[in-house]
Amino acid sequence: MSITAVADGVHLISQAHVNFYLVEDDEGVTVVDSGLPAMWGALLDALRGLGRGVDDVRAVVLTHAHFDHLGLARRLRSEHGVPVWVHPDDAFIARHPYRYRHERSRFVFSLTHPAGLPVLASMTRAGALHVRGVENLSYFPGHGPLPVPGRPEVVFSPGHTSGHCALFLPDRGVLFSGDALVTLDPYTGRTGPRIVAGAATADSGQNLESLGALERTGAGLVLPGHGDPWTRGIEEAVAIARDHGPA
Numbered sequence: 001m002s003i004t005a006v007a008d009g010v011h012l013i014s015q016a017h018v019n020f021y022l023v024e025d026d027e028g029v030t031v032v033d034s035g036l037p038a039m040w041g042a043l044l045d046a047l048r049g050l051g052r053g054v055d056d057v058r059a060v061v062l063t064h065a066h067f068d069h070l071g072l073a074r075r076l077r078s079e080h081g082v083p084v085w086v087h088p089d090d091a092f093i094a095r096h097p098y099r100y101r102h103e104r105s106r107f108v109f110s111l112t113h114p115a116g117l118p119v120l121a122s123m124t125r126a127g128a129l130h131v132r133g134v135e136n137l138s139y140f141p142g143h144g145p146l147p148v149p150g151r152p153e154v155v156f157s158p159g160h161t162s163g164h165c166a167l168f169l170p171d172r173g174v175l176f177s178g179d180a181l182v183t184l185d186p187y188t189g190r191t192g193p194r195i196v197a198g199a200a201t202a203d204s205g206q207n208l209e210s211l212g213a214l215e216r217t218g219a220g221l222v223l224p225g226h227g228d229p230w231t232r233g234i235e236e237a238v239a240i241a242r243d244h245g246p247a
Contacts, residue, residue, distance in 0.1 A: 016126035023150035028058040030149040036071035037127030059148035062086040063178025064164040065094035067131040089163030095133040103198030115189030159207025175219035183227030193237040197247040204246035
């Protein structure tokens, strides 16, 4: 487990090769994605380290609703009344986190890519098989920044899921790329900018096309759902991901 300040008012919480983030401003805290169930203690520790508590969390904003981004959302929603924001096209997955489209058999893919098995095993130990869905969701508006701390702009970037959206903080030059672009593919164990393998991606071709939307932000810092932050700008990250192509 690690908790790291990665930009002004932006903090990375990482465990079991899964990342989520805290965004602070004067109004409170936004949780960007919400990791896996075992990361609850890390969230509390991070908030305490910032001189805050769960009551300061004003929103959970999901880049997409796969189980490894949804792990704390239900608890924050049901026990603390925190709104959970998501694109409408990912609402079904948010309610049913294990029922999502993917191009390739996860079982067969894992057998043929054994380097990813330790990553997936670590995620399993952190509760990846025990994530519960979320009801009473809040949906992204059609335009404008989200009305949550940090005021992130929604960057529609489908492909990994139908409703995948990156989140951009233009005043800080920070892009939360979710799983549209990662620096660690959990299914192959490969590092460096890339899209996630077809074992978890609905449409790799569409995902690659969506990299253009990420690139147009011009972000200097890219914060993915898996892997280390990328500090050399979104343009270089996208170029490398396109070169790697689908897996």
